[in-house]
Structure formats: C-alpha cells, structure tokens
Amino acid sequence: MMGSLAYVGGMSVESVLEVEGADGTVVGQELERIGYRGPAPCPGAVPHAYVELHIEQGPVLDRAGLSIGVVEGVQGISWTELLLTGQSNHAGTTPMTLRRDPMAVAAAVTVAARDIALELGGSQVATVGSLTLHPNLVNVVPAHVTMTIDLRNTDEEALQFAERDLGKRTVQLAKAEGVEVKSRTLARFEPVEFDSRVVDQIEQLATTRGLSTKRMPSGAGHDAQMLARICPTGMIFVPSVDGISHNPAEHTDEQDLIIGTQLLADTLLALTEVTW
Amino acid sequence: MMGSLAYVGGMSVESVLEVEGADGTVVGQELERIGYRGPAPCPGAVPHAYVELHIEQGPVLDRAGLSIGVVEGVQGISWTELLLTGQSNHAGTTPMTLRRDPMAVAAAVTVAARDIALELGGSQVATVGSLTLHPNLVNVVPAHVTMTIDLRNTDEEALQFAERDLGKRTVQLAKAEGVEVKSRTLARFEPVEFDSRVVDQIEQLATTRGLSTKRMPSGAGHDAQMLARICPTGMIFVPSVDGISHNPAEHTDEQDLIIGTQLLADTLLALTEVTW
Numbered sequence: 001m002m003g004s005l006a007y008v009g010g011m012s013v014e015s016v017l018e019v020e021g022a023d024g025t026v027v028g029q030e031l032e033r034i035g036y037r038g039p040a041p042c043p044g045a046v047p048h049a050y051v052e053l054h055i056e057q058g059p060v061l062d063r064a065g066l067s068i069g070v071v072e073g074v075q076g077i078s079w080t081e082l083l084l085t086g087q088s089n090h091a092g093t094t095p096m097t098l099r100r101d102p103m104a105v106a107a108a109v110t111v112a113a114r115d116i117a118l119e120l121g122g123s124q125v126a127t128v129g130s131l132t133l134h135p136n137l138v139n140v141v142p143a144h145v146t147m148t149i150d151l152r153n154t155d156e157e158a159l160q161f162a163e164r165d166l167g168k169r170t171v172q173l174a175k176a177e178g179v180e181v182k183s184r185t186l187a188r189f190e191p192v193e194f195d196s197r198v199v200d201q202i203e204q205l206a207t208t209r210g211l212s213t214k215r216m217p218s219g220a221g222h223d224a225q226m227l228a229r230i231c232p233t234g235m236i237f238v239p240s241v242d243g244i245s246h247n248p249a250e251h252t253d254e255q256d257l258i259i260g261t262q263l264l265a266d267t268l269l270a271l272t273e274v275t276w
Numbered sequence: 277m278m279g280s281l282a283y284v285g286g287m288s289v290e291s292v293l294e295v296e297g298a299d300g301t302v303v304g305q306e307l308e309r310i311g312y313r314g315p316a317p318c319p320g321a322v323p324h325a326y327v328e329l330h331i332e333q334g335p336v337l338d339r340a341g342l343s344i345g346v347v348e349g350v351q352g353i354s355w356t357e358l359l360l361t362g363q364s365n366h367a368g369t370t371p372m373t374l375r376r377d378p379m380a381v382a383a384a385v386t387v388a389a390r391d392i393a394l395e396l397g398g399s400q401v402a403t404v405g406s407l408t409l410h411p412n413l414v415n416v417v418p419a420h421v422t423m424t425i426d427l428r429n430t431d432e433e434a435l436q437f438a439e440r441d442l443g444k445r446t447v448q449l450a451k452a453e454g455v456e457v458k459s460r461t462l463a464r465f466e467p468v469e470f471d472s473r474v475v476d477q478i479e480q481l482a483t484t485r486g487l488s489t490k491r492m493p494s495g496a497g498h499d500a501q502m503l504a505r506i507c508p509t510g511m512i513f514v515p516s517v518d519g520i521s522h523n524p525a526e527h528t529d530e531q532d533l534i535i536g537t538q539l540l541a542d543t544l545l546a547l548t549e550v551t552w
Contacts, residue, residue, distance in 0.1 A: 127367035
C-alpha cells in the first residue's frame with residue numbers, strides 16, 4: 001500500500017524511492033530497472049470516488065455461502081517487533097532456575113497474545129507470524145529471540161486496549177525471566193470507515209442483481225484505506241474458497257470473479273452520476 | 277561424540293563416514309581433505325581406564341566457589357524434533373476460532389516443556405533451542421513450525437516420564453488447534469554412571485591436594501560416556517565463570533586450568549598402579 005499512501009500525500013515520493021526491501025533491493029532502483037519510474041506528480045489528482053474489488057482473503061463469505069461482501073471499512077493494524085535478549089547457555093548444564101531464556105518469554109508472550117484476542121472477542125485477532133532464535137541450536141538456550149505480533153481490530157479503543165494489555169504482560173513475563181525487552185512499532189494504522197454513500201450504493205446494486213450480500217470489515221489492509229483519506233471510497237469482496245490466502249492454494253471461483261467485476265462496473269457507472 | 281561412539285563400537289566407521297553436516301559437507305570427505313582419515317581399526321583397543329578433564333559448562337562450581345567437580349555420571353539426553361503443520365492464512369482476515377496455527381501449538385508446547393521440568397524438579401531440564409516458522413512473515417499465520425525439545429535427567433525413569441508427559445500434552449494441544457504433529461527422535465542416550473573406583477580415586481587425590489570438591493552429574497554429553505561402555509571411566513570438572521558455555525564469553529581462570537591438569541596427571545598416575 002506504499003504507492004497509494006504516496007499518492008494521497010501520506011508519504012513523500014523521496015521516502016518511498018529510498019525504501020529498502022528485506023532482500024536489500026531499493027524501490028527507486030528497481031522502478032528504474034523495470035522502466036516504471038514515471039514523472040507524474042505526487043500527491044496525485046483527487047478522484048471523484050474510489051472503489052476496489054478484491055477477494056475476501058478470509059473464510060466468512062465462503063462458509064456462509066454468500067456472493068458479495070459489502071466492505072464497511074478496514075481493521076486497524078498494529079505490528080510490533082520484540083527483541084528479547086537473555087543469556088545463551090548450555091541446555092544440559094544450566095539449571096532451570098538459573099536461566100534467562102528469551103524463548104521461554106517468547107512462548108509465553110505468544111500464548112498471552114492469543115488469550116487477549118480470545119478474551120476481547122469481536123473482530124480482535126492476534127498473530128505471531130515471524131520468530132527467529134539465535135543461535136537456533138538444539139542444545140543451546142538462545143541468546144536472543146526476534147518476534148513480531150500482528151494485532152487487528154475494527155475498533156480503535158479495543159485495539160489500544162489489546163496493545164496496552166500485551167505490553168504489560170510482556171514486561172512482566174520478561175522481568176520474571178531476567179530477559180531484556182526492546183519493542184518497536186513496525187506499522188500502525190487506525191481503523192478506517194468507508195463512505196456510507198458508496199457502501200450503500202454497492203449493497204443496493206448487488207441486491208438489484210439478486211446477489212446475496214453481507215456487510216463486513218476487511219481484516220487485511222488495502223489501497224482503499226489510503227484513498228479513503230481524500231475521496232469517497234468503498235470495497236467489494238468476493239469469496240475465497242476455504243478462506244485460504246497468502247498461500248499457493250488461494251482460489252476464487254471464476255463465476256465469483258465475473259459477478260464481482262460486473263458489480264464493480266455497475267457501481268462505477270452509478271457513481272459517475274452522483275454529485276457529492 | 278561420534279568419534280568416541282565409533283571407537284567403542286557403538287556405530288560403524290562406514291556410517292560415521294557417511295554422516296552429512298547441516299552445511300552439506302560429508303564426514304569422510306572432510307577427513308580425507310584435511311588428511312585425518314587414518315587406517316586404525318574400529319572398535320579400537322580397550323583402554324585400562326579413561327579419565328576426561330573438562331570445564332563444567334554450567335554455573336554450579338563457580339556459584340559455590342569450589343575448585344573441582346568430581347563427576348559421577350552423565351545425564352540422560354532426549355532430543356526430539358517436532359514438525360507442526362497447520363494452515364497458512366492471512367493474519368488479518370482469519371478469525372481466531374477458524375485458525376489452525378502451528379505457532380500457537382509450538383508456543384504452548386514450549387510452555388508445557390518448561391512446566392514439566394519445574395514440576396519434576398531434581399536435575400530435569402527442558403530447552404527449546406531451535407524453532408523455525410514457515411513462511412515466517414509478520415502478517416501470515418504460519419503453515420508449519422519445526423522445533424526441537426532437549427530433555428535431560430540423571431534419572432532414566434524420570435526422563436521417560438518427562439518424555440511421555442510432554443508427548444501427551446503435545447498431542448492434546450495440537451488436536452485442539454487442528455494441527456498435525458510429526459515427531460522424530462534426533463538423539464537418545466540413557467544416563468551413564470561412571471566407575472565408582474575411578475570417581476573415588478579422583479575425589480581422594482583432590483582432597484590430598486587440599487582442593488574443595490563437589491560430586492555432581494554432567495549435564496552435557498562427553499566422550500567419557502561412550503568410553504564408559506568398555507572401561508572404568510571418570511571425569512574431572514573445573515569451574516566455568518558465570519556458568520557460561522556455548523558462547524564466546526566462555527571462560528575458565530588459568531589457575532583452575534592448572535589445578536585441573538595437575539589432578540588429571542595425579543589420577544592417571546594413580547590408575548596405572550590399579551589392577552581391576
């Protein structure tokens with residue numbers, strides 16, 4: 001979503017071009033290389049409206065046997081990286097009570113993040129998707145662990161509660177083990193509400209076509225949440241089979257792709273006739 | 277300890293030469309390359325006795341301000357690798373209750389292993405030293421997790437209890453999350469008791485020299501545990517500063533190295549006069 005963020009003026013083109021990928025490549029150099037570094041100014045022109053068609057990337061529509069997700073907004077996203085530093089030591093000779101084991105803390109934090117999501121309920125989710133041990137050897141208590149925690153909620157207050165609660169528990173767990181914690185925010189976006197006029201329009205046109213619909217939030221981040229800063233915005237979801245996404249098995253039936261594209265065309269056509 | 281295991285006939289020379297390292301190198305080829313592939317037969321000649329001098333690699337002597345550890349035996353070692361397979365999915369769009377998250381299971385198993393060690397007490401230790409997520413991305417529920425669990429105890433029955441208990445809890449935790457578990461034993465050695473005549477000899481000679489001693493097990497594996505299969509065997513420990521081992525900060529004071537070497541010489545000399 002870096003491109004859309006720059007388009008709406010949320011990040012300067014200069015900063016975008018300097019961004020370095022995990023593999024060491026630099027955005028500006030790569031755009032140059034493939035011939036995509038263009039001269040158009042940023043922030044760009046303000047659109048009349050913005051409508052994005054996307055697969056749901058989740059299981060809700062598929063499980064319910066529904067055709068169309070009318071997206072009301074995007075969940076707030078909070079990405080935190082923890083660097084837990086303990087004392088590397090021999091796994092056989094160091095008594096449990098004399099350890100400062102960062103993996104013990106990482107495991108307890110992972111369990112706590114899950115507990116918090118289940119206790120809060122609603123749309124709250126918590127994921128530990130990345131975790132790396134050093135030196136990562138079977139017979140060595142790790143020296144340090146780097147891990148990420150992905151928290152999301154449609155409700156900003158609830159998301160802040162989850163962040164605070166997990167932060168407190170992390171500090172307590174680390175202190176009990178004599179492990180040092182460094183925490184850094186990798187990304188933070190507040191929940192976004194789409195324009196009710198666009199949302200209503202999509203729902204009405206879907207109903208006209210006889211499609212089954214469900215109003216829902218997007219759990220994933222999308223360009224639409226950036227464009228929502230500058231113009232009336234909405235999104236259309238089509239089902240993901242078994243909710244599988246970010247995975248080679250990701251699939252949406254051809255019929256659903258056609259239905260979604262037709263509804264997008266209906267919506268764009270209708271919006272050309274609206275004056276805000 | 278592969279060399280000593282082959283020396284005592286616990287593993288054939290052919291199998292040893294075929295062993296492949298984590299970096300893809302092969303033992304036989306590397307021995308050839310550095311000119312260390314010799315013609316001596318294996319199993320080798322049975323020694324009159326075997327005494328090994330080693331740093332403790334743990335904090336016990338250093339914390340107690342003692343000079344010599346008189347090693348009575350080696351802890352039993354149980355290394356297990358778990359491959360936990362769930363369903364990779366989008367971290368934002370997949371509700372907590374519809375997940376099959378192998379990292380959630382890995383974290384709970386890590387916590388359980390630690391709980392079991394603390395509940396059993398005594399010499400029981402449990403370590404998760406290696407853990408790898410795939411695809412290891414902040415916003416993706418992992419598809420699978422590979423992790424190792426290192427369990428050790430001087431008591432074989434207690435070690436077997438720890439293995440069974442952790443196995444049961446792992447199956448329950450994985451089942452509750454809909455995650456598949458594949459388990460494989462990477463290494464398993466029963467506890468070894470050294471020859472009491474050698475152990476007594478070491479203790480007596482240390483006392484004669486006015487050295488402070490403590491009888492203790494070895495938490496780490498050593499060649500001595502292999503040689504103990506074929507001849508009277510013992511070990512001498514000298515202190516490790518702060519118990520640090522498998523770490524660049526590993527250190528033993530020069531004076532302790534000298535004391536240990538002198539005691540080794542005393543012991544070898546005394547054993548030449550013993551008839552078993």
